[in-house]
Every structure is written in structure tokens, then in C-alpha cells.
Amino acid sequence: MDQKVISSAVIKRLPRYHRYLGDLLENGIERISSNELSERMNVTASQIRQDLNNFGGFGQQGYGYNVEYLYREIAKILGIDRQNSMIIIGGGHFGQTLANYGNFETRGFVTKAIFDVSEERIGQTVRGIMTHSMDELESWLAENPVEIAVLTIPKQAAQDVADRLVACGVKAIWNFAHLDLKVPRDVVVENVHLSESLMQLSYRIAAKEEKK
Amino acid sequence: MDQKVISSAVIKRLPRYHRYLGDLLENGIERISSNELSERMNVTASQIRQDLNNFGGFGQQGYGYNVEYLYREIAKILGIDRQNSMIIIGGGHFGQTLANYGNFETRGFVTKAIFDVSEERIGQTVRGIMTHSMDELESWLAENPVEIAVLTIPKQAAQDVADRLVACGVKAIWNFAHLDLKVPRDVVVENVHLSESLMQLSYRIAAKEEKK
Numbered sequence: 001m002d003q004k005v006i007s008s009a010v011i012k013r014l015p016r017y018h019r020y021l022g023d024l025l026e027n028g029i030e031r032i033s034s035n036e037l038s039e040r041m042n043v044t045a046s047q048i049r050q051d052l053n054n055f056g057g058f059g060q061q062g063y064g065y066n067v068e069y070l071y072r073e074i075a076k077i078l079g080i081d082r083q084n085s086m087i088i089i090g091g092g093h094f095g096q097t098l099a100n101y102g103n104f105e106t107r108g109f110v111t112k113a114i115f116d117v118s119e120e121r122i123g124q125t126v127r128g129i130m131t132h133s134m135d136e137l138e139s140w141l142a143e144n145p146v147e148i149a150v151l152t153i154p155k156q157a158a159q160d161v162a163d164r165l166v167a168c169g170v171k172a173i174w175n176f177a178h179l180d181l182k183v184p185r186d187v188v189v190e191n192v193h194l195s196e197s198l199m200q201l202s203y204r205i206a207a208k209e210e211k212k
Numbered sequence: 213m214d215q216k217v218i219s220s221a222v223i224k225r226l227p228r229y230h231r232y233l234g235d236l237l238e239n240g241i242e243r244i245s246s247n248e249l250s251e252r253m254n255v256t257a258s259q260i261r262q263d264l265n266n267f268g269g270f271g272q273q274g275y276g277y278n279v280e281y282l283y284r285e286i287a288k289i290l291g292i293d294r295q296n297s298m299i300i301i302g303g304g305h306f307g308q309t310l311a312n313y314g315n316f317e318t319r320g321f322v323t324k325a326i327f328d329v330s331e332e333r334i335g336q337t338v339r340g341i342m343t344h345s346m347d348e349l350e351s352w353l354a355e356n357p358v359e360i361a362v363l364t365i366p367k368q369a370a371q372d373v374a375d376r377l378v379a380c381g382v383k384a385i386w387n388f389a390h391l392d393l394k395v396p397r398d399v400v401v402e403n404v405h406l407s408e409s410l411m412q413l414s415y416r417i418a419a420k421e422e423k424k
Contacts, residue, residue, distance in 0.1 A: 011415055014415070015405070019390065077418070078414055079414040080414055092309075097306045100305055103407055107411070108414075109410055147417060148417075171417065172414075174410060180254070190413035192406065194313075198316065198319070199230070199292060202291040202360075203223055203226070203289065203290045205296070205360075206291025207291075208398070
């Protein structure tokens, strides 16, 4: 498929389409009109048609969308039709949570190893995934290249570790450390700053009270 | 301060300003020009001036911004100049991670209790925070009203629990369950869908490879 430039707003909506279509599939629904999908997703039908037209459009007039076909096509676009292997840097509570989260695997994200500096954690497994010493990071990655490194370490250590990952050829970082990483242009970083999300929530609480 | 309608793009940037200003404060920096702030944050200086003008503008020509004043004013706007009390629904790995995260407290988000259905977890504490039975949710909230409920439970259970929270008068939900909650208009929901964030990352990996 010809990949044109797609706005980041559309890309943000794609995983949601994928989720809804997955739910439909689970419920045995084979086709759906943009109107029905619109009602379920609380997005206008024209928005849905417009979004999906970015990818050539999968609908047929009078038939609607073939759920399974659309589900698979969106998966391809999202790059989740194949396996993405990951390592988790930081085997604390949060790293363990992510390692335990089997749902990632059903979407093709397979965690291969955990790395930590704590002697207590090194050698431990989480759901069968081994925790290695950070000292072994370079040698391990040389043998086992991965697509994605997940950072669940304190912000003080994060830039150094990111530099080491980049030097090892890692091209994608899912960053939970609370800072903006500096990486070369060809490395993609997706940030999840939980406390910023919480602040947006508290802003909305405060703004609502102001209105009263 | 007169609160006008502020675009959601600006609001998304505010926590980041707050974080950078906090770092400056920690490093003993008392004032900063929009140009310097711009360089650090990788945002244009005119963007910074424009953003901060939404709140009346705190800069003075030739002086720059007073870091501490700006930091405090942004905290007020974000509603983190006061205490927001929270409960966590779901005492599993992820709920425990959030309960353990002391950084939330330094920003005024104080977790008062955890609720769970598992007999094993009920009665356990995490960082001194008690885990209660879900059966006690209503009676506990009647005695201890909170601003925010955090949902870290499977999606199958999430809507029911959200309904119970809303019936108890909870007005803000930080939702980690992988579904879109249906709540009344006066209840604010902030979603963190981790697997959708991961899909955006994989989209960007896939899109980059397509370009090669």
C-alpha cells in the first residue's frame, strides 16, 4: 500500500479503531456500517470514513466495512501484524507490571529480557522472563537484537541508558522516565509521562470548579 | 485570575513547563528568558510566550520570567497547589506501582486507600496505604470523599465500578482499563491506554521502515 503522510491525529485514533473492531470480532460481528461504528465509538460517521480513506478506504457502499479485513489492515498499518521484541530496562514494580502484562503479547509485543542494577533482582524471572545485570546490556543486545527498549528507570539514569541503547542499535524507546530524552533523528521515542497525565486530570477538575 | 477557554494543546504543554521550571528551581536558577527556556525545552520562544500569555503572561521585557513565580502560577492553573486525594481500584502489580510512586504525593496527589476483590490482598498495606474490600467501597467513600479514583482493573469490570464511583459522587477518574468509560458529563475521565501508546510506537517503527 502506498503510504502517504498521515496526520498524527489519525494515527492516535487508529489503535482505538483496532480495539473496537477486535471487540466486534470477538462478538462474531462480520460487517458494520460507518454509522454503526460511529455510534459505538462516539465519533462522527464522516470522521470514520475520512480516517479510513487515508488508507485507501475499506468500505463498500451499501455493505459497510468487513470487520475482519479492516481489523487486519489496521494491524498492518500499526505494525502489529508481526512480532516486535522488547526489553524492559528497570525491573522494579512498574517494569514487572509491564512484563506481566500478557495483553502486549497478543498484539505482537514480546518481552525478551529485563535489565536491572539491583543484585536482588538480577537472576529473578517474571513470567519466565529473566532479569539480567545492566552490565550485560551491550553483550546481550549484540546476540539478541530487539525492536523496542522500555525505560522504567529513574530520570537521573535515563539519558545515559538511552545513549547506551542507541549505541547498540536500538531504534525505538518507550519511555516512562520523567524527562525528554535526547536521541538521534532516526530513533523514535514514545513518552508516557504518568504524572503529566494526572496533572491534566487535575487541571480539568480545577477548571470545572472555577466555572461554578 | 480570569480563566478563559484554553486550547487542549496548551494544557498538554503546561505539565512540561511545570517540570522544566521545577528542574530550574532545583538548580537554583531564579529567572530565565523565553529564549533560554525555549532552547532547553525544544519549543520556539514565540510558542512559549504565546502559551504563557494565555494566563496573563508572567514575563517582563528585558528581565525574563521569574522561575519560582511562574512555577507556582502554573501549579495553581493545574490545580496542584492543593491536595487531591485519590483511591486506587485494583491492588495488583500496577495499582501497587502507582501506590508506591511517591512523586505523585510531592505534586499533591495523595492516595488514601486501595480497593480490591482478592482475599489475599485485602488487609495488606502498600507504603502504609490499606487495601480494603470492594464491598466497602460505598461505605468508605461516604466517610472519606476523594477527588480522584484510579482504575487499574480489567476492562470487563471497569464500567460497573465506574458506575458505582459516580453514584458515590466521585467526579474524576484516571482510567487505565482498556475501554472508553461511559460517565455523566460532569465527571472527567483521563485515559491512559498503554497498549495504544505502544501501537503508536510500532506504527512509527513500521512507517520509518516503509520509507527506506
